[in-house]
Amino acid sequence: MKERHAPEWLTRWEYAHRGLHGPGVPENSLAAAAAAIAAGMGIECDVQRSRDDHPMVFHDWELGRLTGEAGETEHRTADELEALVLLGTDQHPVRLATFLDVVGGQVPLLIEIKSKRGYDVEWTCIVVSRLLDTYSGPHAVMSFDPLVARWFRRHAPQTACGLVMREDGRGDTQTAWRRRLALWVAKPDFLAYHVAALPSHWVAGLRARGLPVLTWTVNSPEARARALTDADALIAEGEGLA
Numbered sequence: 001m002k003e004r005h006a007p008e009w010l011t012r013w014e015y016a017h018r019g020l021h022g023p024g025v026p027e028n029s030l031a032a033a034a035a036a037i038a039a040g041m042g043i044e045c046d047v048q049r050s051r052d053d054h055p056m057v058f059h060d061w062e063l064g065r066l067t068g069e070a071g072e073t074e075h076r077t078a079d080e081l082e083a084l085v086l087l088g089t090d091q092h093p094v095r096l097a098t099f100l101d102v103v104g105g106q107v108p109l110l111i112e113i114k115s116k117r118g119y120d121v122e123w124t125c126i127v128v129s130r131l132l133d134t135y136s137g138p139h140a141v142m143s144f145d146p147l148v149a150r151w152f153r154r155h156a157p158q159t160a161c162g163l164v165m166r167e168d169g170r171g172d173t174q175t176a177w178r179r180r181l182a183l184w185v186a187k188p189d190f191l192a193y194h195v196a197a198l199p200s201h202w203v204a205g206l207r208a209r210g211l212p213v214l215t216w217t218v219n220s221p222e223a224r225a226r227a228l229t230d231a232d233a234l235i236a237e238g239e240g241l242a
Contacts, residue, residue, distance in 0.1 A: 004153070006189040006212045007160050009138050009233040013042035014107050014219065017237040018059065019215050027067065028057045030094060042108040044216070044235050047096055047128060053129050054078035057095035060071075061116065067093070105137025106128055110192075110235070112164065115145035125151040131178050134161055153187060157164055160216070161186075165206035166194035176202070192216055194225045198230040207232070 019025075019032025020039055026032065036043045046059040049135045051074060058081070063069040067084045076084075081093045096111070098216055103109060115121040125141075125148055132139060132158075141152055142162030150160040163186040165173045173179045179202070190212040195201060198215060199208050215231035218224050218240035227234045234240070 001065065004157070004189055007138065007140070008189060009108055009161065009213050010140060011214075013233060015042040015044045015108075015110055015214070015233065015235045016241075017044050017219075019043050021237065023159070024089055025124075026089050026091050028059055028093075029086055029089070029091040030099070031089070031091050033099060033103055037103065037106050040107070042110065043103065044110040044113045044116055045193055046097065047124070048080040048114040048126050049074060049127065050081055051075055052077045053123070053127055055131065057092055057096055057099045058093050059114070072159075080225060084232065096128065098200050100135050100137075105135075105136060108138040109140070111139060111141045112192075113141055113143040113145070113148050113184065115143055115148065120152060121145050121147055124148075124153050125155070129156040129159065132156070140189070142192050143188075144173075146182040146188075149186035149188040155179075160189045160191050162190040163188040164192040165197075167197040167200075168194070190214060192235065193231065195227050195231075198226055200230075204230070 004089045016036035018027035021027040022033040029208045033036035033043055045057050050056050058073055058080055063071055063073055066086055068087055076093055087199045113116050113124050128229050140160035142164050144164045152161040158164045173182055190216040195215045195218055214233045215227045216235035218227045218236035219239055224240045
């Protein structure tokens, strides 16, 4: 397999975390996408599957925080999810296909594919890649699950793929050996590293060897200052925006 390189646009943008959301503009909504586009920012969004296998732009496994509904997101069909209302707004969860149509290549997209223990994440990779095959705008995928980058590298090499990491009590990369194993499995085109774990000698070494480093979630002036020093591009929200 020939050597891969991250696309040149990847580090030239700042990305709105879950779109440019705020009061009255919910995360991962079409309104948040429109606000990011108007502000000249790239968009980071989250994707998981509906019960009938449509990629949906939605972060949580549970519906409650965002919609007030009980139950798990993956147990609803795409039509049922799109019929829900995001709390306090006129916005609805949407299919990734709709989200791609609205963005239409105006700004780059970072698509985080959600995964969890026992989840068939490779099927999500397949259904997402089918949509991206006909999408001409700049885009990349990323995930905490190293199997996502591995799948895209092997089966959809035209799509840049990243590995998301954190070092705190959540996730599966708290220890150095787990981080190195995830990197070895993924062989990503870029890292998206938790800003709270920066600076990191290991990440700095990877960056010095040419691996681009994005960082999330930049949500304060202090985090922004650190990110501008220790990463190549920011995924930001709230008080972390420029």
